[in-house]
Amino acid sequence: MEVNAAEGAKGSDIPAGKTRGMLRVKESILKSIWFLCAIFAVVTIFFILVFLFWDGYPIFAQVGVWNFITGMTWNPTGNPPMYGIFPLIVGTVLVTIGAMVISIPLGIGSALYISELAPAGVKAVVKPAIELLAGIPSVVFGFFGLVVLTSWIQVTFDVPTGQTWLAGSILLGIMALPTIISVSEDAISSVPREFKEGSLAVGANHWQTISRVIVPGALSGITAAIILGMGRALGETMAVLMVTGNAAIIPSPIWNVLSPIRTLTGTLGIEMGEVAIGSTHFHALFGVAVVLLVITLGVNLMATAILGRIRERQMPTGEKKKNLLFCAIARSGWMGGVRNATPWIGAVLLTGLMFLLSGAGAAVLTLGMTGGVITTRRRIPPRLVQKIAFALIALSIVVVLVVLGIILWDIVSKGIGYISWDFLTQSPRDLGRAGGIFPALVGTLYLVIGAIAIALPLGLGAAVYLTEYTREGKITRMIRTGADLLNGTPSIVFGLFGFAFLVLYLNFGVSLIAGQITLALMVLPTIIRTTEEALKTVPCSVREGSLALGATKWQTISRVVIPPAMPGIITGTILSIGRAAGETAPILFTAVVFSQRFLPTSLFEPVMALPYHLYILATNVPGAQGYQYATALVLLMLVIAIYSVAIVIRYHYQKTLHW
Amino acid sequence: MCLCGCTQAPADVHGNPASTTTGGIRSITVTGSTTVLPIAQSAAETYMDDHADADIKVSGGGSGVGVQAIGEGTADIGMSSRELTTDETSEYPGLVVTTVAGDGIAVVVNPANTVNSLTLAQIKDIYQARITNWKEVGGPDKVIVLIGRDSASGTRSFFTEMVLEKENAAPTMLEQNSNGGVLQSVAQTPGAIGYISIGYLDNTVKGLDLLVDGNQITPTVANVKSGQYPVSRPLLMITRGAPQGLSKSYLDFILSPDGQKIVADQGYITLN
Numbered sequence: 001m002e003v004n005a006a007e008g009a010k011g012s013d014i015p016a017g018k019t020r021g022m023l024r025v026k027e028s029i030l031k032s033i034w035f036l037c038a039i040f041a042v043v044t045i046f047f048i049l050v051f052l053f054w055d056g057y058p059i060f061a062q063v064g065v066w067n068f069i070t071g072m073t074w075n076p077t078g079n080p081p082m083y084g085i086f087p088l089i090v091g092t093v094l095v096t097i098g099a100m101v102i103s104i105p106l107g108i109g110s111a112l113y114i115s116e117l118a119p120a121g122v123k124a125v126v127k128p129a130i131e132l133l134a135g136i137p138s139v140v141f142g143f144f145g146l147v148v149l150t151s152w153i154q155v156t157f158d159v160p161t162g163q164t165w166l167a168g169s170i171l172l173g174i175m176a177l178p179t180i181i182s183v184s185e186d187a188i189s190s191v192p193r194e195f196k197e198g199s200l201a202v203g204a205n206h207w208q209t210i211s212r213v214i215v216p217g218a219l220s221g222i223t224a225a226i227i228l229g230m231g232r233a234l235g236e237t238m239a240v241l242m243v244t245g246n247a248a249i250i251p252s253p254i255w256n257v258l259s260p261i262r263t264l265t266g267t268l269g270i271e272m273g274e275v276a277i278g279s280t281h282f283h284a285l286f287g288v289a290v291v292l293l294v295i296t297l298g299v300n301l302m303a304t305a306i307l308g309r310i311r312e313r314q315m316p317t318g319e320k321k322k323n324l325l326f327c328a329i330a331r332s333g334w335m336g337g338v339r340n341a342t343p344w345i346g347a348v349l350l351t352g353l354m355f356l357l358s359g360a361g362a363a364v365l366t367l368g369m370t371g372g373v374i375t376t377r378r379r380i381p382p383r384l385v386q387k388i389a390f391a392l393i394a395l396s397i398v399v400v401l402v403v404l405g406i407i408l409w410d411i412v413s414k415g416i417g418y419i420s421w422d423f424l425t426q427s428p429r430d431l432g433r434a435g436g437i438f439p440a441l442v443g444t445l446y447l448v449i450g451a452i453a454i455a456l457p458l459g460l461g462a463a464v465y466l467t468e469y470t471r472e473g474k475i476t477r478m479i480r481t482g483a484d485l486l487n488g489t490p491s492i493v494f495g496l497f498g499f500a501f502l503v504l505y506l507n508f509g510v511s512l513i514a515g516q517i518t519l520a521l522m523v524l525p526t527i528i529r530t531t532e533e534a535l536k537t538v539p540c541s542v543r544e545g546s547l548a549l550g551a552t553k554w555q556t557i558s559r560v561v562i563p564p565a566m567p568g569i570i571t572g573t574i575l576s577i578g579r580a581a582g583e584t585a586p587i588l589f590t591a592v593v594f595s596q597r598f599l600p601t602s603l604f605e606p607v608m609a610l611p612y613h614l615y616i617l618a619t620n621v622p623g624a625q626g627y628q629y630a631t632a633l634v635l636l637m638l639v640i641a642i643y644s645v646a647i648v649i650r651y652h653y654q655k656t657l658h659w
Numbered sequence: 660m661c662l663c664g665c666t667q668a669p670a671d672v673h674g675n676p677a678s679t680t681t682g683g684i685r686s687i688t689v690t691g692s693t694t695v696l697p698i699a700q701s702a703a704e705t706y707m708d709d710h711a712d713a714d715i716k717v718s719g720g721g722s723g724v725g726v727q728a729i730g731e732g733t734a735d736i737g738m739s740s741r742e743l744t745t746d747e748t749s750e751y752p753g754l755v756v757t758t759v760a761g762d763g764i765a766v767v768v769n770p771a772n773t774v775n776s777l778t779l780a781q782i783k784d785i786y787q788a789r790i791t792n793w794k795e796v797g798g799p800d801k802v803i804v805l806i807g808r809d810s811a812s813g814t815r816s817f818f819t820e821m822v823l824e825k826e827n828a829a830p831t832m833l834e835q836n837s838n839g840g841v842l843q844s845v846a847q848t849p850g851a852i853g854y855i856s857i858g859y860l861d862n863t864v865k866g867l868d869l870l871v872d873g874n875q876i877t878p879t880v881a882n883v884k885s886g887q888y889p890v891s892r893p894l895l896m897i898t899r900g901a902p903q904g905l906s907k908s909y910l911d912f913i914l915s916p917d918g919q920k921i922v923a924d925q926g927y928i929t930l931n
Contacts, residue, residue, distance in 0.1 A: 077810045077819065078827040087830075146840075151847050160802045160850050163833055246809070246834035260833055270809035270836030275723040276744045281810070282723075431700050509733050510688070510718075593688060593718035595700055597707055606688065606716060616719055619837035620693045622861050 023552050030554050031469055037461025041528065042482030044521055048489060048497050052293060055500070056286035059083060068287055074248040074267070076281040083284045085291060087248045091165075091261040092295065095240065098169025098257065099176055099233040104226060106173070107180030109396030111225075114181070115188040116210055117393060126397065127185070128647050132640060133404050134178030134575055137582025137611045140632045142242035143618045144407055145171045150243055159258050163245030166257040171239050174403055176229035181400070182575060183228055183530065186568055187221020188214060190537035207386035221533055227300065228487060228529060234265075234296050235490030237585045238615065241266035264292040268492045269585065289493050296488035301481065411636060415629030423630060428595060432617050433624045437631055442599055443512075443607030444581055444638065447591060450516030450603075451523060451580045456573060458520075459527030466528070467535040468557055487525035492585040494522045499589035513603040515591020522586055523576035530575065534568020535561060577642050582635065584611045610635045685905045686714040691725015691738030692813060693837055694856045695894045697925045698760055699738055702913045705921060713905060722813040729754060729897045735906050737897040740856075741813035755898050759913050761928030763857035763883035763891040764818055767842070767864040769849050774798040776868035776875050779889070782822055785852060788829035793850065805832040806844050806853035814838070818854050821890050857883060858926035883928050891928065 060068060063083050071084015110130065114123055149170060150162030191214050199209040215222070245260030246267075252259065267288055275282045422436055429435030462479065470476045498518030508514045538561050546556040562569075592612040600607050610631060617628040689699050696719050703715035720728075722739040729737030730751030740762065743754065766782055768774060774796055777785075784790040785803055794800045807828055808815035819825060835841045838859040845853040846863040853864075857878055860866050866878045871889060882888040902910050912918045919929040 073830065075810065075827055075830070077816055079825050146843055147847070154848065161804045161833065161844075161848050163844065163848075241836060242840065247831050249830050260831070262834070270834060272721075272723075275721075276726065276747050278750055279744065279746050429704060431697055503733060504731055510690075510728075589720065589724065593690070593716040594696065595703065595718075596716040597714040598684065606718070616693075616696075619839040620696060620719065622839060622842060622859055622863075 027553055031465070034461045034465035034469060037458045038465040038479045040458055041462060041486050041524060042479055044524075045482050045485045045489070047501070048493065049293065051497055051500060052286055052290050052493070055283060056288075056290040058283040059280065059287040062280065062283075068284075069291065072250075074262075076271075076284055081280065083280075083287070085264070085267075085288055087250050088262055088264045088267055088288065089291065089295070090250050090254075091244070091248075092234065092263040092265070092292070094165055094251065094254075095168045095172060095244065095261060095263055096230065096233050098165060099172035100226070100230060102169060102173030103176040103180055103229055103233070106396045106400055107177050107225070107229065108184055108222060109393045110177070110181045110400050111184035111188055111222075112210060112215075113393045113397040114185050116206075116214065117390065118397075126401070128643065129401065129404060130178050130181045131571075131574055131578070131643055131647075133174070133400075134182070134578040136407060136639075137584070137614070137632075137635055138175065138236055138238045139582070139584050139611050139615045139618065140411065140635070141171055141175055141407075142239035143614075143628070143632070144410060145239060145243040148406075148410060153258070157258055161245060161260065163243055163260055164258050165244065165251060165261040168240050168244040168261065168263070169257070171243055172233040172236055175236060175239060176233045177400060178578075179232055179526075179575065180225045180229040182571060183225035183533065184218070184222045186530070186533055186537075186571060187218040187225065190221070190533075191217040192539075205382055205386050207389045208382060211389070224529060224533065227484060228526070230299060231296065231484075231488040231525075234292075234299065234488060235493075237265040237269040237490060237492040241269045246270060264288050264295075265490050265492055268292075268490075268496075272492070272496065286496075289490075289496065292490060293485075293493065296490070297485055300484040300488045408636075411629055411632050414626070415631075415633035418626045418630035419633060423627075424634070427597065428613070431621045431624070432613060432627055432631075433621060434627075437610065437613060437634060439596055439599060440608040440610045440613040440631075441634065441638070443592070444610045444635070446512055446600070446607055447515050447519060447587065447609055448577055448580045448642075450512065451519035452573065452577060454516060454520035455524045455527055455576065459524050459572075460531055460569070462524075462528045463531035463535060464557060464562075467532050468553070468561065483525045483528045486521070487529065489522075490585075491522055491583055494518050495586040495588050495590060497521075498586060503590055509604060510589075510591060510593070510606045511604045512591060512600055512607050515587045515607070515609075516603075518586045518590045519580045519583065522583065523580050526576050526579065527572050530572025531565070531569045534565040534572070537568065538564050574643055574647075578639055581639055581642070582611055584615050587612060610638070684712055684714050686716065687735035687905050687909065688716045688718070688728075688733075689736040689738060689896075689909075690718045690720055690728045690734040691897075692722040692740040692894070693719045694722075694740040694762060694814060694858070695725075695738035695759070695896070697858060698894070698913070698922055698927060699736075699896075701921045701925055702918055703909070705917070706909055706912050713909075715905070715909060726751070726754075726897065729899055732899065735898070736902075736910070739813065739895045739897060740892070741816055742895075743897075751899075753900055755901055757896045757898070757902070757910055757914075758893040758930065759896050759910070760894045760919075760922040760930065761883065761891055762894050763878055763880075763888050763928065764814060764821075764854050765857050765860050765866040765878035766852065766854050766869070767845050767860070767866050768852050769845055769847075770863070770865045771849050772798055772801075772865065774867065775865075776870050778870040779822055782852075783824065783826075786823055786828045786832065787826065788831060801850040804848050804851040805829060806841055806848070806851050807832045807834055808841065808854070809834050809836045812836070814854070814856060817892050818890070822854075857928070860926065880923070880926070880928055894927065 068083055068085060069089070070086050071082065072086055073082040073084045074088060075082040114127055118126060145167055150167050152162065153159070153164060153167055154162030195213050195217060196209055199213045204212070240263050244262065244266060246262045247260040248262045249260065251261060268285055272285055275285060424436060424441065425438050426436030427439055428437060462483070466476055466479060495518065498514055502508045502514040502517055503510055542560055543556055546560040587609055591607060592609045593606045594608070594616050596606065596608055614628060614631045614635065617624045617631060689703070696717065700717045703717050707713050707715060722741050725737035725739050726743060726747050728734035730747070743756065748754070766777065772793065774793060777796060781790065781796055786805060790796060791803055792800065793803055805828065819828070833844065835844055838855045841853040841855050842859055842864060845851040857880065860878065868875045868877050869889065876882050876888050878888055883891045896910060898906055914930070922929050
């Protein structure tokens with residue numbers, strides 16, 4: 001933040017008139033900088049689209065768009081080759097729906113528990129624990145899923161193989177949880193206290209307050225959380241391809257969660273590496289990537305439209321300041337709609353839990369039962385409703401923590417025996433079956449630091465521009481859509497883009513810098529979104545107070561708005577670090593080598609990285625299971641260390657924050 | 660000492676970080692097929708033990724990545740478990756292919772399975788879903804779970820050509836993207852059948868004997884080498900033009916008796 005320093009240096013010796021002129025210039029320069037940051041996301045998504053279409057076009061020309069999309073057989077190396085991706089599209093949609101059925105109720109339930117029910121002491125433990133869940137790399141989830149989850153499904157449901165739609169959905173549901181919980185929780189916590197107090201004061205009980213005042217008030221944030229979570233689920237590659245079986249068939253019957261399934265991302269993940277470049281199969285895979293991107297685009301645009309409608313209804317015409325608006329909503333008819341919807345949210349919550357605990361049949365039964373209960377709800381005393389609701393909320397957080405516990409226990413108990421000083425400080429030997437992981441450890445640090453150094457200023461600038469400088473309009477909508485689309489872009493697509501654009505076109509080679517930029521692009525939308533949410537929580541009265549005292553726009557932003565928003569910004573950064581440290585797909589073709597002797601000395605040299613090391617150990621090196629778990633454990637501990645620092649910083653800010 | 664990449668246009672020095680010589684350290688990048696990776700990595704470790712100034716970076720990605728990387732000049736040596744396609748040879752002329760080892764493909768089942776041997780015709784029927792229960796081939800009454808490799812895999816294309824006679828496998832086949840993935844799936848699925856590179860064969864799965872003209876052939880290195888085991892292929896390392904400098908001495912090392920001993924240690928088939 002050189003800008004900050006420059007501002008500090010501007011002393012009182014400058015004449016007042018000149019100061020005002022300079023300030024005006026500085027203000028407009030700053031505004032343009034933030035605008036450029038904000039537009040960056042749009043430019044990037046545009047670039048990715050153009051690039052994908054370019055390489056995907058030949059397959060559309062050859063097979064025809066309609067045949068490509070509706071074709072029932074995917075067998076590119078068959079005789080004759082078949083390029084029909086309909087089963088893959090169905091697989092992607094089904095797996096994502098399953099994941100959302102699990103993660104939305106669990107996520108919102110957990111977020112409500114953390115922000116509304118948890119005693120301070122419990123909250124201090126649970127919240128970081130959830131963030132920790134975000135730090136578990138997808139390749140670890142995939143490995144855990146393959147070894148533990150698929151075996152469990154196979155035995156429990158007595159099916160020939162546990163590699164199923166259900167396994168994919170459970171895993172993706174778990175992976176989407178931290179995003180949904182963290183962002184929803186921030187949104188729920190940011191509902192002004194007066195609303196809650198007001199509701200309680202007029203005689204509503206705690207559950208009535210939560211369901212009719214707090215949740216509706218936080219709905220835009222919760223929607224954002226769900227979009228982010230869905231983006232994660234749609235785009236996940238590594239974990240999915242390890243547990244879904246990858247058979248390109250449509251489940252029969254369509255709701256058979258115990259059928260193997262294949263997703264679009266999984267197809268890219270398993271086939272991209274070995275395909276002959278320039279072949280029809282190669283172009284077909286880019287065609288798959290295009291379709292994948294169009295689906296995420298569709299989902300995101302739909303979500304954005306829903307969000308926009310909620311915002312519009314919240315906003316009387318001409319009223320732009322969101323925070324003044326809550327009083328207005330309280331009177332509007334919009335509340336009625338949400339009030340009627342809330343029990344159904346509860347029903348979905350319960351159904352999801354049953355789905356997770358005992359499979360689809362029980363879930364359908366539960367849905368029917370709760371549906372019946374809701375329609376006759378008027379007869380149940382509010383106190384009982386509250387008890388049931390709180391029990392469900394508590395149950396959801398328990399489920400989340402138990403899942404976290406099982407995964408951690410599995411990794412720690414099997415990995416701890418292999419950790420030693422030598423393991424941390426030496427290079428791998430015998431393909432990672434012996435020796436250590438030092439170069440991978442350092443490589444991952446380099447990658448994450450570089451990615452955050454690039455993404456944080458850009459994301460911060462974009463969020464500042466979106467929240468502080470603009471009204472809701474075409475440009476903000478476009479930028480926000482760009483960021484959402486970027487968020488929904490699967491990590492494997494970033495990897496492909498990084499490879500073709502940075503490695504080949506810009507001639508960076510497989511290098512540290514290519515990996516850092518690719519990872520930065522991937523985490524950018526998370527940073528923009530969460531920073532934006534954090535800035536929005538700062539009341540407008542504070543800004544107005546600052547401006548009224550004669551502070552400039554930038555002074556207001558840098559000294560009044562950003563400091564109290566810091567905890568939210570840090571949360572976003574933490575999530576991004578966790579994601580960048582654990583991702584395999586974006587660095588697969590851009591930055592990593594399996595082994596190197598010396599640490600990289602420049603940005604143009606390739607590196608080793610922990611997730612890639614783990615991926616190779618897990619999939620290509622038999623007899624390395626101990627070292628595999630040990631690598632996973634080190635990766636986890638590294639993330640915990642980063643998180644701890646960030647959590648301490650956030651705690652410090654929260655303590656000093658008073659409205 | 661200037662290595663192959665440095666003789667290209669100046670921009671290439673930048674884009675090809677691998678083949679640089681900084682501070683007396685010679686450095687190359689080897690990338691591609693995961694089947695060849697164990698050999699490349701193990702040989703690199705041994706070679707670097709004897710050459711303090713050498714830095715050999717090894718990475719996976721797959722045969723396609725290997726061919727492209729060497730074609731585009733982002734690596735010094737590409738690894739492939741399949742022959743180059745005509746598309747690849749026409750796009751990247753001047754690639755030189757060196758065979759560094761041989762490989763057999765073992766058909767594996769879960770250790771709990773009582774079936775010990777199959778004919779190639781039976782395996783074909785199983786993979787085309789004409790045989791769907793193990794009891795039809797003398798095993799337990801269990802549904803057969805087909806496990807195969809992704810459609811871009813060098814191992815799969817070889818299996819398709821040799822065993823399925825270029826016909827399609829049933830769409831119900833589960834696909835894994837690596838030898839290790841297939842191994843893992845077969846090891847934990849009682850009814851599974853899969854195929855892997857012989858270098859990956861271990862005691863978590865059972866390698867089936869092949870019945871060829873009434874003879875029962877076990878998938879062992881010796882049987883592949885003698886030509887009795889019918890499903891085998893060469894493993895390749897690719898350079899742009901004839902190998903030079905560190906690339907040459909590294910490849911020479913792999914082809915030397917010491918290097919071929921590493922090939923054998925990793926469970927692959929030595930040359931000659």
